[in-house]
Amino acid sequence: MEPIVFIPGLLCTEILFAPQLGAFSDHPVMVADHRSHESIAAIAQAILAAAPERFSVVGLSMGGYIALELVRQAPGRISRLALLNTLARPDTPEQTEHRERLIALANDGKFDRVAPALFPKFVAPARTGDETLRETVEEMAHETGPQAFIRQQRAIIARIDQRPNLAAITCPTLVLAGEQDQLMPVEVVREIHEGIPASRFECLPGCGHLSTLEQPTDVIRILKDWITC
Incomplete structure (x- = not known):
């Protein structure tokens, strides 16, 4: 079974993917640590140093920013890409x-x-x-801690615009949005799908930003289809 690297979002830990980790227990899995560096590029480099030679990657929100950087830095090592509740745009001044x-x-x-x-x-x-769900979010925040949270925010603020790089992505790619995601509206998530040739787009009705926890069964079903396509 092909290894899968899961990358959590801002202020999130492996708990974000708890249902999916159980569902993919037949695969070698790794949950990336994205708490020790102040740039998306440095986080990606650290993940590449720790990850198997070739692997699939699942990133949610900030994890999606990192996943896009992984495939930019080392396209030959990424066999499949799943981008959940994320975007390719840089930060706006308001954000x-x-x-x-x-x-x-x-x-x-x-x-x-x-x-x-x-x-x-x-x-x-x-x-x-x-x-x-509220307690789960607060537990992940407590585990992350203030200094790691600050580093994550600095990395997000400084991230590059990945839209010009989307057309170069050739691995099987899933792009997933939540219909009621207030942080990553469907139209900006769909922009990734429109930029990556032959990518697959899914939108979960009634789902917010934390799709893996809000609708875990649907996310597992979609990821199972993605990993075997």
């Missing part, structure tokens, strides 16, 4: 300003406010009262 405010909270000893502030945007509106 950067918001990130700087969250960094300031973390620097001021108020990191405990970050996850509660982000949670309503992380999930579909109907899930904002889901206490189990």
